[in-house]
Amino acid sequence: MKFFMFSMLALSFLGVSCNKEEKKSKELYPEEVVDPNDPKVIIEQGKELFNSNKAACYTCHLPDKKVIGPSIQEIAKIYQEKNGDMFAFLRQKAEPIVDPAQYDVMKANFAIIKTFSDEEVKSLELYIKSHLK
Ligand code: HEC
Secondary structure (H helix, E strand, C coil): CHHHHHHHHHHHHHHHHHHHHHHHHHHHHHHHHHCCHHHHHHHHHHHHCCCCCCCCHCCCCCCCCCCCCCCCCHHHHHHHHHHCCCCCCCCCCCCCCHHHHHHHHHHHHHHHHCCHHHHHHHHHHHHHHCCCC
16 A cells, blocks of 8 residues: 555656656747648658768759759759649659750659658758758
């Protein structure tokens, strides 16, 4: 019985301290910042994926300078000007509109892009489009 009471006491303490933790994290991260539908959060996820070794987009696409592939700004600009569907392109359902002559180099990436979820592909698109000036 003593043990039982002790456990109940311990449990209620635990409860109190958990609540405190919860309050603290809400103060540190107001809800709108961690809203998974917030474009800012999605862009941040896209940026992480773009620069990860898994996706490796960063090896050919720099923000503002052409290297092997067109710059991210250039891609964003042309997609806006031509009202292109980047999601469809990344799913191989639309033709290249930025530099079709170099399409074969980009094509090699579809093997890995295929393994990404729709959410991941959308986050890459949003990240690229966030470079519009
Ligand atoms: C090996 C180099 C290389 C890597 C890695 C690479 N790209 Fe590309 N990418 C290119 C080249 C070259 C082009 C220009 C050809 C073209 O327009 O399709 C291009 C074009 C594009 C375009 C414009 C397509 C269009 O409509 O013409 C998008 C969007 C794009 N890349 C996204 C990505 C994303 C997202 C990743 C990472 C998953 C990635 N690229 C990884 C080389 C690369």
